[in-house]
Amino acid sequence: MATQKLNKTHAHSACPMDSLLQTISGPWTSYILWLLSSQGTLRFGELKAKMPGISSKVLTERLRMLEGAGLVNRDYKPTIPPSVSYSLTPRGTELKDVLDGLNVLALRWHAEDTEVEA
Amino acid sequence: MATQKLNKTHAHSACPMDSLLQTISGPWTSYILWLLSSQGTLRFGELKAKMPGISSKVLTERLRMLEGAGLVNRDYKPTIPPSVSYSLTPRGTELKDVLDGLNVLALRWHAEDTEVEA
DNA sequence: TCCTTTAGTTACTAATCGGAACCTACTTTT
DNA sequence: AAAAGTAGGTTCCGATTAGTAACTAAAGGA
Numbered sequence: 001m002a003t004q005k006l007n008k009t010h011a012h013s014a015c016p017m018d019s020l021l022q023t024i025s026g027p028w029t030s031y032i033l034w035l036l037s038s039q040g041t042l043r044f045g046e047l048k049a050k051m052p053g054i055s056s057k058v059l060t061e062r063l064r065m066l067e068g069a070g071l072v073n074r075d076y077k078p079t080i081p082p083s084v085s086y087s088l089t090p091r092g093t094e095l096k097d098v099l100d101g102l103n104v105l106a107l108r109w110h111a112e113d114t115e116v117e118a
Numbered sequence: 119m120a121t122q123k124l125n126k127t128h129a130h131s132a133c134p135m136d137s138l139l140q141t142i143s144g145p146w147t148s149y150i151l152w153l154l155s156s157q158g159t160l161r162f163g164e165l166k167a168k169m170p171g172i173s174s175k176v177l178t179e180r181l182r183m184l185e186g187a188g189l190v191n192r193d194y195k196p197t198i199p200p201s202v203s204y205s206l207t208p209r210g211t212e213l214k215d216v217l218d219g220l221n222v223l224a225l226r227w228h229a230e231d232t233e234v235e236a
Numbered sequence: 237t238c239c240t241t242t243a244g245t246t247a248c249t250a251a252t253c254g255g256a257a258c259c260t261a262c263t264t265t266t
Numbered sequence: 267a268a269a270a271g272t273a274g275g276t277t278c279c280g281a282t283t284a285g286t287a288a289c290t291a292a293a294g295g296a
Contacts, residue, residue, distance in 0.1 A: 016224040016225060016227070016228040017148065017217070017220055017221040017224040017225070018148055018149070019224075020220065020223070020224040020227075021139075021142065021143040021148055021220070022143055022144075024139065024143075025139040025140055025142075025143035025144075026143075027253095027254095030135065030136055030139055031136070043273085043274095044273070044274055044275080045272090045273065045274075048274095055254065055255060055256085056273095056274070056275060056276090057253095057254070057255075057256095057275080057276075057277095058253085058254060058255090059274095059275095060274075060275060060276085061253090061254095070227075076274095079273095080260095080261055080262045080263085080272095080273090081260090081261075081262070081263090081271095081272050081273040081274075082260095082261090082273060082274060082275090083273075083274090084273080084274060084275090091227060094223060095223060098216075098219050098220050098223055099135065101216050101219060102135055102138060102139070102216050102220075103134075103135040105138070105212060105213060105216055106134040106135040106137075106138040107134060107135075109134070109138075109188075109209060110134040145284095145285095161242085161243090162242075162243055162244080163241085163242065163243075166243095172285095173285065173286055173287080174243070174244060174245085175244080175245075175246090175284095175285070175286080175287095176284080176285060176286090177243095177244095178243080178244060178245085179284090179285095194243095197242090197293095198241095198242090198291090198292050198293045198294085199240095199241050199242035199243070199291085199292075199293075199294095200242060200243060200244085200291095200292095201242075201243085202242080202243060202244085
């Protein structure tokens, strides 16, 4: 359990939103959510292949964190070699909708800034 | 410039949302936005007083970052001792509205979880 | 003269993050 | 029969990063 830098040092977050924000930010997290939402269920190796540069360790960490947050399902099949698939939970889907709203803002601002610079 | 762990190592974020997420997460950031949106313009010392446990360095960092992201206005008056006030920009206000949506989700989930546990 | 106030810096230390290498339990290749 | 490969991770360790504590400036007040 490494990725829990959350609200450990300071308990200023009476609001659960802060911990939710912590959960979904970080290098690869929103990318994982986006992949799972746009491509459905994916296996560990498939995810890794779609994220060039990520290490197994980091991908595992992120997925475990998202699973712990109830945003991602982990489906483990103890075959040999084992098969593990990930998919979004209903909450994950809900969250993705809100993130899309954020994305709209980000894109608009980006467009505005680019326009101004041009 | 300390809080810029952003997408330095990996440039996987073609999407501006990721950097926006990085900007607004982190220990105190959303709390600052909330204070400024609910209480209007505040001076550095006032902010610090309302955030028990934060250090000057961290508060400065966060404010500078938010200013750099165009979410917060910094109004410096070179009196002795100097007076510095902070307030939300229009973008900061827009963002806060979206964050409220996220907050609604977070609160609902929190409520659901509490209910289940009870 | 010394202390207080405001808004930060600097210096230092503690924590965290991520990459490289390793692992399991079986299957396929040589 | 031995070696290599596969899937999905762990473990170890170094480098970065974040945060706390102490210091600063410049004027006014006791």
